[in-house]
Amino acid sequence: MFDLKKSKINKSLSIRFFVYFFKFLKGLSLFLFIASILLLAQTLSFDKMDYQMIFFFNIFFLSCFMLFSNIASFFTYFTRKTRKIDTSLENEELNLADFLSIESALRIKKALKFARRKKVSINSSILLYFILNFKNKKIDFILMRLLINKKELLPIIKERMLSTKDIDNSTNVEYTLDLIILEAAKACIRRKGQNIKVGDILSALSKIEPSLKEELRKRNLKKEDLDNVNFWQETLMKKIDDNKIWWSKDNLSKLGSLAKDWASGFTPTLDKYSIDLSKVVQRVGFMQIIGHEEERSQVERILIRDSENNILLVGENGVGRSSVVRAIAQRSFLNKSLPAINGKRFVELNLSQILTQTSSIDEVENILDVCFREASYAGNIILILSDFDNYINDKVGAGLVDISSLIVPYLKFDEFKFIALTSFSGLHKYIEYKPQVLSLFEKVEIKETTKDETILIMEREIPFIEYKYNVFITYSAILKIIELSEKYIHDNPFPKKAVTLLTDTAVYVNSVTKGKIVLASHIEDIISEKTDIPVGKISSDEREVLLNLENLIHQRIINQVEAVNEISASLRRARSGMKTKNGPMGTFLFLGPTGVGKTETAKALAEVYFGSESKMIRFDMSEFQTNEDIKRFIGDDNSPGLLATNVRENPFSLVLFDEIEKSHPNILNLLLQILDEGYMTDSLQRKIDFSNTIIIATSNAGYQIILDAIKENKATDLIKQEIFDYVFDKGIFRPELINRFDSSVIFKALTKDNLLQIADLRIKKLQHNLAKKQIALNVSAKAKMEIVELSYNPQFGAREIKRVLQEKVENVLAKAFLAEEIQEGDSVLINENFEIIIEKRNYEE
Amino acid sequence: MLLILEYFSFQFIETPKKIFNIFKNLIWFGVNFLSIKYCFQTLFQPWRRIVWDYKRGFDLGNRIDILVSNTFSRFLGLIMRLCIIIAFVIYEVFIILLGTFLILFRILIPFLAILGIFISFSLI
Numbered sequence: 001m002f003d004l005k006k007s008k009i010n011k012s013l014s015i016r017f018f019v020y021f022f023k024f025l026k027g028l029s030l031f032l033f034i035a036s037i038l039l040l041a042q043t044l045s046f047d048k049m050d051y052q053m054i055f056f057f058n059i060f061f062l063s064c065f066m067l068f069s070n071i072a073s074f075f076t077y078f079t080r081k082t083r084k085i086d087t088s089l090e091n092e093e094l095n096l097a098d099f100l101s102i103e104s105a106l107r108i109k110k111a112l113k114f115a116r117r118k119k120v121s122i123n124s125s126i127l128l129y130f131i132l133n134f135k136n137k138k139i140d141f142i143l144m145r146l147l148i149n150k151k152e153l154l155p156i157i158k159e160r161m162l163s164t165k166d167i168d169n170s171t172n173v174e175y176t177l178d179l180i181i182l183e184a185a186k187a188c189i190r191r192k193g194q195n196i197k198v199g200d201i202l203s204a205l206s207k208i209e210p211s212l213k214e215e216l217r218k219r220n221l222k223k224e225d226l227d228n229v230n231f232w233q234e235t236l237m238k239k240i241d242d243n244k245i246w247w248s249k250d251n252l253s254k255l256g257s258l259a260k261d262w263a264s265g266f267t268p269t270l271d272k273y274s275i276d277l278s279k280v281v282q283r284v285g286f287m288q289i290i291g292h293e294e295e296r297s298q299v300e301r302i303l304i305r306d307s308e309n310n311i312l313l314v315g316e317n318g319v320g321r322s323s324v325v326r327a328i329a330q331r332s333f334l335n336k337s338l339p340a341i342n343g344k345r346f347v348e349l350n351l352s353q354i355l356t357q358t359s360s361i362d363e364v365e366n367i368l369d370v371c372f373r374e375a376s377y378a379g380n381i382i383l384i385l386s387d388f389d390n391y392i393n394d395k396v397g398a399g400l401v402d403i404s405s406l407i408v409p410y411l412k413f414d415e416f417k418f419i420a421l422t423s424f425s426g427l428h429k430y431i432e433y434k435p436q437v438l439s440l441f442e443k444v445e446i447k448e449t450t451k452d453e454t455i456l457i458m459e460r461e462i463p464f465i466e467y468k469y470n471v472f473i474t475y476s477a478i479l480k481i482i483e484l485s486e487k488y489i490h491d492n493p494f495p496k497k498a499v500t501l502l503t504d505t506a507v508y509v510n511s512v513t514k515g516k517i518v519l520a521s522h523i524e525d526i527i528s529e530k531t532d533i534p535v536g537k538i539s540s541d542e543r544e545v546l547l548n549l550e551n552l553i554h555q556r557i558i559n560q561v562e563a564v565n566e567i568s569a570s571l572r573r574a575r576s577g578m579k580t581k582n583g584p585m586g587t588f589l590f591l592g593p594t595g596v597g598k599t600e601t602a603k604a605l606a607e608v609y610f611g612s613e614s615k616m617i618r619f620d621m622s623e624f625q626t627n628e629d630i631k632r633f634i635g636d637d638n639s640p641g642l643l644a645t646n647v648r649e650n651p652f653s654l655v656l657f658d659e660i661e662k663s664h665p666n667i668l669n670l671l672l673q674i675l676d677e678g679y680m681t682d683s684l685q686r687k688i689d690f691s692n693t694i695i696i697a698t699s700n701a702g703y704q705i706i707l708d709a710i711k712e713n714k715a716t717d718l719i720k721q722e723i724f725d726y727v728f729d730k731g732i733f734r735p736e737l738i739n740r741f742d743s744s745v746i747f748k749a750l751t752k753d754n755l756l757q758i759a760d761l762r763i764k765k766l767q768h769n770l771a772k773k774q775i776a777l778n779v780s781a782k783a784k785m786e787i788v789e790l791s792y793n794p795q796f797g798a799r800e801i802k803r804v805l806q807e808k809v810e811n812v813l814a815k816a817f818l819a820e821e822i823q824e825g826d827s828v829l830i831n832e833n834f835e836i837i838i839e840k841r842n843y844e845e
Numbered sequence: 846m847l848l849i850l851e852y853f854s855f856q857f858i859e860t861p862k863k864i865f866n867i868f869k870n871l872i873w874f875g876v877n878f879l880s881i882k883y884c885f886q887t888l889f890q891p892w893r894r895i896v897w898d899y900k901r902g903f904d905l906g907n908r909i910d911i912l913v914s915n916t917f918s919r920f921l922g923l924i925m926r927l928c929i930i931i932a933f934v935i936y937e938v939f940i941i942l943l944g945t946f947l948i949l950f951r952i953l954i955p956f957l958a959i960l961g962i963f964i965s966f967s968l969i
Contacts, residue, residue: 015848052968052969053968053969055965055968056965056966056968056969057965058965059961059962059964059965059968060961060962060965060966062961063957063958063959063960063961063962063965064958064962066954066955066957066958066961067954067955067958067959067962069954070856070954070955070958073855073860074851074852074855074856077855077859078848078851078855247867247870247871248870249870249873249874252870252871252873252874252877252878253877255874255878256878257877257878257879257880258878258879258880258929259879259880259883259884259925259926259929260880260883262884262887262892262893262922262925262926263883263887263890263891263893263894263922264893264894265893265894265895266893266894266895335877343880343883377894378894379894
């Protein structure tokens with residue numbers, strides 16, 4: 001139920017006048033009191049009379065000021081006193097108007113008054129108009145982040161506000177004011193608010209009001225996005241308001257405490273080689289803790305144990321391991337952690353500093369020994385060491401040292417609380433080889449933050465980034481960061497990759513574009529620059545390429561219509577966003593005899609689609625047949641391997657596995673995962689992303705079946721089935737591999753007509769080269785037929801053409817050039833006997 | 846009528862309660878900032894854990910030396926903590942007095958204001 005008239009807030013609205021009135025009287029009486037004091041001072045200095053009258057003014061105005069101040073405070077208190085929202089809105093007798101904030105109530109009241117005056121029932125457009133048509137920082141914040149121009153929107157709303165019908169097309173339900181406010185109340189509950197504010201009403205209207213819906217749709221934003229921005233601004237405002245209440249326990253806690261460490265030991269050596277995170281937290285400021293709640297609580301529980309209280313925090317670089325430690329240090333500083341942890345010092349050992357300042361391992365060990373002794377004796381230290389795996393391996397090198405034998409006795413000591421940070425690769429490669437060390441730790445794995453948490457983390461960082469780089473970051477840019485970094489950046493996990501991308505874009509906008517607003521398109525620019533992948537909306541050039549892909553490929557490829565069609569369709573699906581499965585953009589198995597255009601099709605595709613033949617990563621799989629070759633291909637402990645390296649360097653490329661049937665079976669097993677999931681993990685535990693590649697595997701297996709079938713004029717499906725039966729029977733490929741390709745394409749043997757067309761293509765290429773020397777080359781039709789006759793061999797496809805052309809045409813031309821029989825400007829004709837007829841250029845003409 | 850009741854609630858319950866809560870926090874701040882609980886818990890503990898271990902074997906001179914040194918460390922700790930406790934007591938007394946005064950003043954403001962108006966008129 002919504003009835004503004006019957007609500008308490010309505011009374012508050014009616015007495016709002018008194019707030020302003022008494023505030024005015026308060027100000028006036030203060031002014032007069034000060035004036036009377038000045039008058040008194042003047043009277044005293046000039047030794048004049050009539051003190052009594054001046055005292056009267058002094059006391060009277062001071063008393064009036066106190067009285068009006070008191071009354072004004074009361075009216076302010078009364079008007080702001082609203083009923084806090086209940087989480088259950090089920091009760092139909094509940095008057096939702098009671099939960100409105102004073103500002104929301106005022107806007108609704110004005111909207112109702114307008115509707116009454118115009119004799120129409122109130123609708124979403126009227127309400128939106130009266131929400132937007134006044135100055136409100138919160139509403140401005142929401143609209144600006146969503147890049148909605150209030151000035152442009154208002155006239156549109158004004159035009160339709162008398163005719164808007166709020167009917168949900170899907171359910172045919174009419175949105176009355178009750179339902180709109182109910183939606184707003186739900187938005188308020190979602191953000192854990194106490195009163196329905198104007199932002200909540202705006203959030204509700206984003207689902208109902210047509211103009212606002214249209215504005216969101218134009219910007220590719222969802223209704224939830226407005227809800228999220230509202231939540232963001234409310235969180236920010238709450239933080240600002242909370243900071244103003246200096247007397248709150250939270251704010252007073254930030255001053256820290258004295259004397260807590262007086263009963264703890266001095267740590268002079270440790271202080272020299274470490275960073276006190278507790279002091280850093282106080283100096284840098286207290287951040288809002290987002291995500292990793294479970295891991296944090298797990299670490300805290302382990303730290304309060306009497307024994308076995310060392311922790312190994314395992315997670316990828318950038319996943320938030322340090323943030324978890326910092327969050328606990330902050331909670332401990334603010335006395336918000338567990339009692340046994342509160343007030344403890346979180347000290348991060350700077351081992352690299354020790355290594356750079358010492359000349360021998362003995363010296364390092366001596367310093368570390370003192371540090372560890374001080375830490376365990378002090379009684380209030382929780383020691384932290386990042387990149388623990390660097391200091392626990394036997395390898396010799398810069399920044400590496402093995403402290404395992406030194407640290408083990410301390411780890412066994414209950415007073416010594418130690419948090420080591422490492423990555424999964426560090427854990428598997430080094431720490432697991434030191435079971436005596438590993439057994440003394442409790443492992444806590446830090447998971448990647450979710451997308452929602454990453455958005456909150458970015459929102460937390462944005463005020464600092466905006467201030468530093470003098471830019472304004474839009475909400476669509478935040479969403480784009482999440483979308484693109486999830487899709488294209490696999491070096492780092494969330495939240496690091498998102499925050500880094502955000503910072504990079506802010507720097508780019510500030511320094512390169514000299515702009516002020518970070519848009520989604522800037523994010524696409526940065527991603528394209530970082531990954532070499534043309535992300536973003538399909539450009540007009542690319543759109544044209546995609547629509548004409550078949551024709552473009554056929555400029556180089558003769559026949560093979562089915563293969564070309566299949567590839568083109570698959571690419572169109574991928575680039576237009578129709579693709580639903582994970583994995584590469586397209587995966588194809590080309591089956592057919594040699595020389596029919598399998599590799600050439602791949603080259604043509606790389607050129608047409610990726611812009612250059614150099615964007616094709618080609619592997620001749622006959623080179624990878626032994627176990628040694630597999631290491632070269634997949635990688636080992638020392639190197640990531642050819643496949644991972646190439647795809648990492650060129651993530652937007654065509655990967656061609658030529659003659660795949662000749663490769664080692666283990667490579668085929670790896671291919672299964674790549675085709676299925678679109679990624680592989682290299683030997684350095686990095687995720688290699690194949691989702692922006694097209695994978696083509698070629699095979700000659702069963703080519704004889706194709707040749708025979710062509711002679712018998714069999715249907716393609718039948719040929720395919722026969723080939724599959726053959727390769728499965730012979731164990732060349734497993735069915736699960738074939739099934740994982742988007743399509744297995746049969747390349748048919750070439751006919752004489754096809755060869756003639758190929759000969760034409762090659763001769764055109766030759767003509768083009770000779771044209772640069774101003775020589776016109778003509779090959780007679782009979783000569784072309786002769787070339788086809790000489791090169792026709794179904795087993796070798798078009799490969800023979802190249803040889804025949806070289807022998808019969810290119811060799812003859814080369815000799816004639818060397819003998820200077822052909823000169824610039826001449827026309828050359830090659831007849832059916834492959835003789836050269838030269839027509840000299842007439843210079844006199 | 847409702848407004849008058851609301852005023853009484855505001856003037857004599859809500860506002861004093863708010864001021865009381867502020868001063869309650871300030872009292873808590875004194876306890877927390879000066880680590881009073883911890884000071885009492887460790888009142889006689891050595892200053893910064895500086896203690897010397899007794900050597901093996903019986904050496905009276907050495908034993909006396911160490912005993913004196915360790916006692917001195919505890920004494921130093923005691924003095925330092927007592928200083929903090931004294932500072933705490935002064936701070937808390939000040940806060941309690943200030944808080945009481947402000948609460949009373951806040952409650953009496955309307956009466957003081959009306960009294961002031963009467964007094965001012967008596968001056969004419």
